[in-house]
Amino acid sequence: MLVRIMDNPEQALEQGAELLRAGKLVAFPTETVYGLGANAWDPEAVASIFLAKGRPADNPLIVHVASMAMVDELAREIPQHAKLLMQAFWPGPISLVLPRRPRVPDITTAGLDTVAIRWPNHPVATALIERAAVPIAAPSANRSGRPSPTTAQHVWDDLGRGVDLIIDAGMAAIGLESTVVDVSGPQPALLRPGAVTLEELRQVVGPLLVPPQLQEQASGEVRSPGMKYTHYAPRAPLHLYLGEEQAIVTAMALQAKQLTEQGERVGVLTFDEFLGSFPQLTVLSLGSRRDLSQAAARLYRLLRQFDEQQVDIILAQGVKSDAGIGMALLNRLSKASGYRLIWV
Numbered sequence: 324m325l326v327r328i329m330d331n332p333e334q335a336l337e338q339g340a341e342l343l344r345a346g347k348l349v350a351f352p353t354e355t356v357y358g359l360g361a362n363a364w365d366p367e368a369v370a371s372i373f374l375a376k377g378r379p380a381d382n383p384l385i386v387h388v389a390s391m392a393m394v395d396e397l398a399r400e401i402p403q404h405a406k407l408l409m410q411a412f413w414p415g416p417i418s419l420v421l422p423r424r425p426r427v428p429d430i431t432t433a434g435l436d437t438v439a440i441r442w443p444n445h446p447v448a449t450a451l452i453e454r455a456a457v458p459i460a461a462p463s464a465n466r467s468g469r470p471s472p473t474t475a476q477h478v479w480d481d482l483g484r485g486v487d488l489i490i491d492a493g494m495a496a497i498g499l500e501s502t503v504v505d506v507s508g509p510q511p512a513l514l515r516p517g518a519v520t521l522e523e524l525r526q527v528v529g530p531l532l533v534p535p536q537l538q539e540q541a542s543g544e545v546r547s548p549g550m551k552y553t554h555y556a557p558r559a560p561l562h563l564y565l566g567e568e569q570a571i572v573t574a575m576a577l578q579a580k581q582l583t584e585q586g587e588r589v590g591v592l593t594f595d596e597f598l599g600s601f602p603q604l605t606v607l608s609l610g611s612r613r614d615l616s617q618a619a620a621r622l623y624r625l626l627r628q629f630d631e632q633q634v635d636i637i638l639a640q641g642v643k644s645d646a647g648i649g650m651a652l653l654n655r656l657s658k659a660s661g662y663r664l665i666w667v
């Protein structure tokens with residue numbers, strides 16, 4: 324069932340909390356993307372998350388909390404780096420990998436000795452966790468292999484009646500999943516870039532390990548199990564264009580023209596400023612090139628639209644990864660392309 328939070332907040336939260344305590348699945352909004360929640364202490368409830376999503380059992384979940392008392396119940400130890408990051412960014416779009424207590428069910432952490440914890444910055448998410456009074460394990464509420472949901476409708480489209488309750492609170496503000504940082508070892512390591520940027524992390528904890536995948540080099544040892552899965556890939560192959568902006572647009576326009584002449588249905592992912600370069604094509608805009616936060620908020624919705632419009636190929640304009648949410652945006656675009664990167 325899908326309920327809109329505005330219609331009756333009290334009832335939606337109470338019903339959600341009750342279902343969670345009873346071992347059911349509740350999809351809820353966060354500031355990053357919608358999550359598919361279950362009581363983190365309840366192995367059977369957590370098993371039903373994996374089943375509903377079609378998620379491989381060796382990919383661990385993020386546990387969502389709304390108090391430091393909940394963190395203490397989950398984590399065996401809170402290293403100094405973790406404390407600093409919590410003070411700086413919680414509640415917010417960052418998940419911290421910490422040594423776990425034995426009480427945390429194996430299925431929640433995929434058998435790892437660590438647990439990823441996040442205190443989300445969304446009033447509905449925190450109210451729901453507080454009322455359920457248990458930590459909530461919640462991956463993104465998409466079917467495995469689809470883009471993360473940024474609206475309740477996306478959750479419904481992917482999971483429908485496989486979820487006991489979907490709470491609709493409108494579009495997710497950030498639109499990309501949280502930054503994940505492993506603080507369980509001597510050196511903090513960035514496992515997934517997000518809205519909390521590398522620069523912001525460095526300011527708080529100093530130097531960080533950044534795995535080669537994120538530096539777009541040959542892949543090394545896999546530290547975040549999530550990294551080894553090709554996440555979302557659109558039905559049509561997506562070619563990601565990188566390099567100097569104007570040169571990219573020229574190359575994309577030329578390629579689009581040639582493919583169209585060969586009878587291909589071409590989809591183009593670009594910015595408002597360049598819409599004029601792609602006449603008579605299926606063009607979707609990430610917004611102004613000057614607003615990468617807006618681009619992040621729109622990305623997953625637009626990728627879903629390309630699937631609906633049944634294009635044969637997608638030409639996507641890359642972004643600079645050096646500032647703000649650019650690194651996260653480029654990371655998700657690269658994944659969606661299956662690393663088909665075209666350097667212009």
Ligand code: TXA
Nearest residue numbers: 355357358383384437438439462463500501547548549
């Ligand atoms: O923004 C988000 O993080 C959203 C919302 C719902 O909070 N959740 C989310 O969950 O994106 P999910 O399951 O789609 O991604 C969790 C990521 C995966 O890459 C997983 O491998 C990694 O976190 N992860 C979870 N526990 C871990 C652990 N103990 N060690 C290393 N990586 C872990």
Ligand code: MG
Nearest residue numbers: 462463471500
């Ligand atoms: Mg996910």
